[in-house]
Amino acid sequence: MVKICCIGAGYVGGPTMAVIALKCPAIEVAVVDISASRIAAWNSDQLPIYEAGLDEIVKQCRGKNLLFSTAVEKHVAEADIIFVSVNTPTKTRGLGAGKAADLTYWESAARMIADVSKSNKIVVEKSTVPVKTAEAIEKILTHNSKGIKYQILSNPEFLAEGTAIEDLFNPDRVLIGGRETAEGQKAIQALKQVYANWVPEDRIITTNLWSAELSKLAANAFLAQRISSVNAMSALCEATGANISQVAHAVGKDSRIGPKFLNASVGFGGSCFQKDILNLVYICECNGLPEVANYWKQVIQVNDYQKNRFVNRVVSSMFNTVSGKKIAILGFAFKKDTGDTRETPAIDVCKGLLGDKAHLSIYDVQVTEEQIQRDLSMNKFDWDHPIHLQPASPIGVKQVSVAWDAYEATKGAHGICILTEWDEFKTLDYNKIFDHMHKPAFVFDGRNVVDAEKLRQIGFIVYSIGKPL
Ligand code: NAD
Ligand code: UGA
Numbered sequence: 001m002v003k004i005c006c007i008g009a010g011y012v013g014g015p016t017m018a019v020i021a022l023k024c025p026a027i028e029v030a031v032v033d034i035s036a037s038r039i040a041a042w043n044s045d046q047l048p049i050y051e052a053g054l055d056e057i058v059k060q061c062r063g064k065n066l067l068f069s070t071a072v073e074k075h076v077a078e079a080d081i082i083f084v085s086v087n088t089p090t091k092t093r094g095l096g097a098g099k100a101a102d103l104t105y106w107e108s109a110a111r112m113i114a115d116v117s118k119s120n121k122i123v124v125e126k127s128t129v130p131v132k133t134a135e136a137i138e139k140i141l142t143h144n145s146k147g148i149k150y151q152i153l154s155n156p157e158f159l160a161e162g163t164a165i166e167d168l169f170n171p172d173r174v175l176i177g178g179r180e181t182a183e184g185q186k187a188i189q190a191l192k193q194v195y196a197n198w199v200p201e202d203r204i205i206t207t208n209l210w211s212a213e214l215s216k217l218a219a220n221a222f223l224a225q226r227i228s229s230v231n232a233m234s235a236l237c238e239a240t241g242a243n244i245s246q247v248a249h250a251v252g253k254d255s256r257i258g259p260k261f262l263n264a265s266v267g268f269g270g271s272c273f274q275k276d277i278l279n280l281v282y283i284c285e286c287n288g289l290p291e292v293a294n295y296w297k298q299v300i301q302v303n304d305y306q307k308n309r310f311v312n313r314v315v316s317s318m319f320n321t322v323s324g325k326k327i328a329i330l331g332f333a334f335k336k337d338t339g340d341t342r343e344t345p346a347i348d349v350c351k352g353l354l355g356d357k358a359h360l361s362i363y364d365v366q367v368t369e370e371q372i373q374r375d376l377s378m379n380k381f382d383w384d385h386p387i388h389l390q391p392a393s394p395i396g397v398k399q400v401s402v403a404w405d406a407y408e409a410t411k412g413a414h415g416i417c418i419l420t421e422w423d424e425f426k427t428l429d430y431n432k433i434f435d436h437m438h439k440p441a442f443v444f445d446g447r448n449v450v451d452a453e454k455l456r457q458i459g460f461i462v463y464s465i466g467k468p469l
Pocket of ligand 1: 007008009010011012013032033034035038072085086087088105106108109126127128129157158159160161271272
């Protein structure tokens with residue numbers, strides 16, 4: 001029986017390994033983590049992350065060929081293939097702070113693998129890492145090898161949160177990069193065989209190590225660039241009377257461009273887009289390519305501009321001050337169908353409004369009060385170092401309260417900001433909400449989810465992203 005061990009039981013490690021266990025009954029999969037609370041949650045009925053379909057898979061496989069454990073060294077020692085899916089946050093201090101990837105967690109995992117291994121291993125980079133990381137990992141492993149042979153593969157993950165299981169079942173592609181030596185190719189084939197249990201062969205792409213590492217950063221940069229492009233256009237739409245939904249539709253009809261990922265928004269969030277682009281920018285700078293670095297930096301700058309623009313619009317429309325006014329925040333997660341708040345645009349928008357002394361009443365379908373308090377009291381980039389080690393320190397400001405539903409959040413409010421596109425925000429009883437708000441009652445729809453015309457008929461003043469008033 002092939003044994004797989006995955007170091008890191010997070011958003012990627014957990015679902016990815018659960019699907020491998022489901023699709024490959026002949027493989028024994030151990031998911032290990034240094035966080036005892038995370039492992040305990042994986043072993044409970046309340047999994048640490050919410051993904052449609054995940055619960056059923058874990059229930060089906062856990063205790064058979066899938067286990068979650070804190071016995072990191074034991075399972076690493078026993079495995080044939082080791083996936084490393086630890087967090088790779090942005091460095092907060094030292095060389096490259098604010099841009100470069102912090103590989104502390106990766107390096108400590110690699111050193112531990114070298115310490116405990118007693119047989120040859122295939123080590124798979126599942127985390128998103130800077131191009132050439134495999135070279136560094138190889139050095140750590142081979143210089144501490146005690147005669148053991150390691151093959152390093154790059155197998156970046158392309159799943160999106162909220163659709164993780166669907167993406168894992170039906171990936172657009174699986175990418176495997178390895179050394180162009182006979183041993184490297186053999187390792188690629190071994191990993192390919194795992195995926196071939198359910199992924200059609202023509203969707204499994206094999207490349208050299210550096211192409212695989214860079215393709216992941218490039219894919220995220222291209223995706224984020226599309227959102228910044230449509231968001232930049234949304235500003236121009238507001239200035240000219242064009243409608244961003246119509247423009248995006250017309251542009252997306254070109255089969256060379258395509259219709260997906262063209263929704264204007266308050267800005268993109270999530271744990272990876274910003275981190276990976278900053279990382280790409282840093283790599284370009286280190287390789288003496290400042291023009292390329294500046295090109296990609298613009299994607300982040302437009303995203304920051306979009307979030308600021310949203311806050312400015314709220315404040316300026318509400319007679320240039322929100323001081324002491326109650327603003328309902330509907331949605332805090334970085335996108336719908338997840339409870340994840342990492343780099344959510346809601347954090348910047350809330351901090352911007354708090355800076356203008358607004359009182360916020362926040363409601364999200366999935367995110368807990370503790371998480372919201374923690375996010376609003378944390379410094380930029382601190383969130384991924386890592387979250388479970390940082391106790392929530394409530395900001396203790398009377399300015400923020402967390403509501404249990406949208407009606408409670410909006411009661412007595414002067415304005416509503418919709419920051420996540422949760423489906424339930426489309427079907428709220430806006431007549432009832434209007435009746436319980438101060439007038440004029442404002443709606444700032446940061447996701448273009450409500451029917452602005454209908455709300456205007458009720459009496460709301462509605463601002464949508466990239467649409468005429
Ligand atoms: P995460 O923070 O949810 O999980 C990482 C886990 O690794 C944590 O539970 C942490 O405790 C554990 N860990 C850290 N160091 C460890 C060590 N030495 N030994 C054992 N466990 C250790 O992160 P994530 O969202 O799963 O992301 C992991 C990687 O995958 C990142 O590089 C990210 O860029 C990439 N990625 C993420 C997504 C996504 O949707 N979240 C998608 C594709 C790729
Ligand atoms: C993204 C990529 O889609 C995945 O392929 C990748 O594996 C992952 O990053 C990663 O490397 O972490 P994710 O961040 O989970 O996945 O979610 P997306 O659906 O890409 O959304 C990211 C952000 O962009 C969200 O805030 C979303 O609301 C926003 N977005 C997305 C828009 O504003 N407009 C769009 O048209 C699409």
